[in-house]
Amino acid sequence: MMQLAIQEPYMLTIQPDDFFISPRRLDENFGTMICFHRRYDLGDEHNYGDNEDFLKDLYLKTVGNDEKGEEKYDRLLDRLSKQPDTPFGSREYACAVNQALMAEIEKEHIVLPLYLYDHSALAMSTDSFIGRAVHAEWDSGQVGWIYVSKEDIRAEYQVDRITPSVREQAENRLKDEVRIYDAYLRGECYGYELYKNGELTDSCWGFVGSFDEAIKDIAEYLPDECKGMTEKLAEVSDPASMVKTLLKHARIQVEQAAKDMERKPREQVLGVEL
Template sequence: MTVFWKAINDQFCLKIEQDFDALHPRRENDNLGTMICWHRRYHLGDEHRFAEPREFMESLADGFEIKRIEERSDKDLFEQVARHAIILPIYAYEHGAITIRTAPFSCPWDSGQVGWIYISKKKAREEFGKLTQSRVSYIENLLKAEVQEYDDYLQGNVFGFTLYSVEAELREYLSEAGTDVYDLSFDEWSPFLKKMDSCWGFIGNNHHTNGISECLPEEARSLLSDLREGCIIEDRKLQYA
């Protein structure tokens, strides 16, 4: 089943669909943070060579020139690393699909920590200057936003749009048929539409903020507030409008 969203007015028709060929945000984007994860079924986060979390922490500690690495407990080692990096935990929840975030989930059986996202404080200073508390909070929010973006990708919240111009004959057709435009399916609209533009790869299910709005003509942006769900089953005719 393929679900899409549609809206139409006298000038424009907007169709929004899920992007099944979206670029991987951890491989294709220039990310601020490094995301290191482990999972028995999924390859999450950035590519890495660490067999388990302790090995990763020891590698970071070595790079930060922390002493007596092997003698330290996992907790102590993390605390030492956190002095040299802005680092946030990543938790995953699985129940059919998988979702991730930087805060624990309430379910102890289907969730748990799977890794971290971090940036060294040295790199952060190079990017942002002196690390005041407000600046550290700002950087933490940027790292959280990267996790949210990746979560949207994992859940399939990536979309594309096609914008059409609407021919005047549609109004005549509606008048003669004595029906409302939304009583018709998208297939019934199609003879009166002319493709103007399309673009793909918008991450996030809020179409007002995921970038789609900025790509539309100002006169067409109001359509985002009037989207109706449509559904195609097995690539046959529209089942509901």
């Protein structure tokens, strides 16, 4: 989809940014996004083999990554495997282990689940897609986690204690990072090119979010004489008409350049003294 607006002598085009780099690679993020999927490379780079490896590592970082921490971890698994309602190897056992580990992890971290919806396109959220997306029962599920340590939160907000207000701010930042990544997965990345008399004078790429959000951000980048152009945008569905418009503006530029050349003294055109 390409959008175009003309406000002589300017022409503005807005189009998808097909070469936008993942915001998890490009930006310095507040949280860490760990995902596991057999087909897609999602989230941040990591060396965890599976979800169990990740939760164990975060658990040990919480209770102590040493021999005592390992012993505590082993005792927890052993205790849960011996309970009649969570026999080792069962689904109930895996859920119980995750809950027990998370109860400890959340003492020193804020952790939010990540859900992926895979149906003709990808989407990600911290909330389940069940009940709010078609075929979500089959095409969605938890794919990982996004988290930040409370130590990093205290350093970021320069506080000694994490109050409910600070916690809410931290959670919202994690959710914003997921929202941006979701837009990236959906292909909601845009850029603009600004022409004056057929000549490209400005361009910028990497606006991520809904189209309306991108338009709002792009409007702030445009020079003062182009204010209001984003309100005149119209979709260009015919590539031929787009080319025709570009050629028209290019022709204007060429004609103007030719007139400028004619006005110059002949010796300046030739670059020699007569």
